[in-house]
Amino acid sequence: MATIELGRAKRLKGEITPPPDKSISHRAVILSSISGGRSVIRNFLVAGDTMSTLNAMAALGVGIKQGKEIIIEGAGLHGLKEPLSPIDCGNSGTTMRLLSGILSGNPFFSVLTGDESLSLRPMARVITPLRQMGSNIISRGGDRYPPIAIKGGGLKAVRYKMPVASAQVKSAILLAGLYAEGSTEVIEPVKSRDHTERMLPFYGADVRVDGLNTRVTGGVELKGGRCDVPADFSSAAFFIVAGLIVEGSEILIKKVGLNPTRTGLLDALKRMGASIKIEKNPREVSGEPVGDLYCKASQGLHGIKITGETIPSLIDEFPILCIAAACADGVTTIKGAEELRVKESDRIKAMADGLRKMGVEVKELSDGLSIKGGPLKGASIDSRGDHRIAMAFSIAGLCASGKTIIKGAEAVDISFPGFYEMLKGLRR
Numbered sequence: 201m202a203t204i205e206l207g208r209a210k211r212l213k214g215e216i217t218p219p220p221d222k223s224i225s226h227r228a229v230i231l232s233s234i235s236g237g238r239s240v241i242r243n244f245l246v247a248g249d250t251m252s253t254l255n256a257m258a259a260l261g262v263g264i265k266q267g268k269e270i271i272i273e274g275a276g277l278h279g280l281k282e283p284l285s286p287i288d289c290g291n292s293g294t295t296m297r298l299l300s301g302i303l304s305g306n307p308f309f310s311v312l313t314g315d316e317s318l319s320l321r322p323m324a325r326v327i328t329p330l331r332q333m334g335s336n337i338i339s340r341g342g343d344r345y346p347p348i349a350i351k352g353g354g355l356k357a358v359r360y361k362m363p364v365a366s367a368q369v370k371s372a373i374l375l376a377g378l379y380a381e382g383s384t385e386v387i388e389p390v391k392s393r394d395h396t397e398r399m400l401p402f403y404g405a406d407v408r409v410d411g412l413n414t415r416v417t418g419g420v421e422l423k424g425g426r427c428d429v430p431a432d433f434s435s436a437a438f439f440i441v442a443g444l445i446v447e448g449s450e451i452l453i454k455k456v457g458l459n460p461t462r463t464g465l466l467d468a469l470k471r472m473g474a475s476i477k478i479e480k481n482p483r484e485v486s487g488e489p490v491g492d493l494y495c496k497a498s499q500g501l502h503g504i505k506i507t508g509e510t511i512p513s514l515i516d517e518f519p520i521l522c523i524a525a526a527c528a529d530g531v532t533t534i535k536g537a538e539e540l541r542v543k544e545s546d547r548i549k550a551m552a553d554g555l556r557k558m559g560v561e562v563k564e565l566s567d568g569l570s571i572k573g574g575p576l577k578g579a580s581i582d583s584r585g586d587h588r589i590a591m592a593f594s595i596a597g598l599c600a601s602g603k604t605i606i607k608g609a610e611a612v613d614i615s616f617p618g619f620y621e622m623l624k625g626l627r628r
C-alpha cells in the first residue's frame with residue numbers, strides 16, 4: 201500500500217491540463233465497439249477504471265489497438281462475442297452498469313464481476329429496468345449486488361421513470377434501448393450528466409432529449425468515427441479548490457470539459473465567494489463545451505447550504521467540496537446527498553471521519569454533512585481504496601499544520617495517474 205506524506209504548501213502556481221475525462225472515455229470505447237467500421241479515440245484516459253472498460257470490450261471480441269490514439273474496429277450492434285470467462289469490471293461502477301445495458305441486448309451468456317468495493321455497490325437500480333425490457337439478468341444477494349449474470353436478447357422498449365438520478369442507470373437503459381424494438385424512454389428525477397445522449401447521435405443513433413425525458417430508437421445501426429476527449433472537470437476540481445484555498449495561489453487549468461451537468465462545483469464555489477474565471481477559449485470538443493479556468497486564491501470563502509437538486513451536477517466533487525467548506529468561514533450544510541453513501545466508499549462517512557481527524561467540527565447527517573470551517577491540522581488518513589477520498593485529503597494537507605499522511609494513495613490511479621506529480625509541479 202502506497203503512503204504519501206504532504207506538508208503545508210507555500211503557494212501553487214502554474215498551468216495544468218488535467219487528465220482526459222473518465223466518463224467520456226468509457227462511453228467512447230463502448231459506443232465505438234458497438235458501431236460498424238473504424239473509430240479513433242484521441243486523448244483517451246489510460247487509468248484503472250477506463251482500462252476495465254477497454255479490457256471488457258476486448259474480452260467481448262472487439263479489435264482494439266492502444267497506441268497514442270485508441271483504434272477500434274467496431275463489431276457493430278450485433279457482433280459482440282460471448283466472453284470465455286467472467287468480465288472483471290475492477291473498481292468501475294460505470295463499466296458494470298453501462299455494460300449490463302449492452303449485454304442485455306446480446307443473446308449470449310455473460311457475467312460481470314468487480315473488486316471488493318464494486319461488489320458492495322447497488323445493482324438493483326439497473327437490474328429492475330433491464331428485466332422489464334426482457335433481459336434475463338440476475339445477481340448476488342437477491343439481485344442487489346455484483347456479480348451479475350446476463351443472458352440477453354429479444355428486448356422490448358419501455359418507458360421508465362427512474363427513482364434515483366444516476367447517469368449510469370440512464371445510460372444502461374439507453375444502451376439497452378439501442379437493441380430494443382421500438383422507442384425506449386427514460387425519465388430522470390433530476391438531470392444527471394448527459395454524455396451518453398450527447399455522444400450517441402455522433403454515432404448515428406436517433407436520440408431525442410426533452411428536459412428530463414430522453415428517448416432512443418431501437419434497431420438503428422451505429423457507425424464509428426473520431427472522438428476527442430476533453431480534460432476531466434472532476435479531476436480539475438481538486439486543483440480548482442487547491443488554487444482557492446492555498447494562499448497566494450494562481451492556477452490556469454486548460455482544456456477542461458465544462459458540460460453544465462458536471463460543473464455544479466463552480467456554482468457552489470462562486471456562491472461561497474470564490475474567484476474563478478472562465479479565462480479564454482470557450483469552445484466545443486466532440487459536442488462537449490470546453491474552456492480554460494483561471495483560479496486565484498480567495499480570502500474569506502464563506503459557508504453555504506447545498507440541497508438535493510444540485511447534487512447530481514457535483515456528485516463526484518462532494519469530497520473536495522467538503523475540503524473547501526472546511527476552509528471557509530461559518531457552516532456549510534450539504535443535504536440530499538444520500539447517493540454518496542454508495543460510491544467507491546461511503547463518502548459521507550469517509551469525509552466526516554477524516555475531517556474530524558484534521559480537527560474540523562462536523563455533523564454527519566443521513567443524507568449529507570454539516571461542516572464548520574476552521575484551521576486544519578495534519579493527520580493520518582486512510583483512502584479506503586477510494587481515489588477521490590485520497591485526492592481530497594491530499595489537497596486538505598496543503599493547508600494543514602504539520603504533516604498529513606495518505607494511506608492507500610495508489611487509489612488515485614483509478615481516475616488520475618500522475619496526480620501527485622502534477623501537484624508537485626505547481627508547488628512554489
Ligand code: S3P
Pocket residue numbers: 222223224293294365366367368369371393515516539
Ligand atoms: C458516472 C455517473 C455517476 C458518477 C460516476 C460516473 C458516469 O454515477 O458518480 O463517477 O460516467 O455515468 P451515478 O450514475 O451512480 O450517479
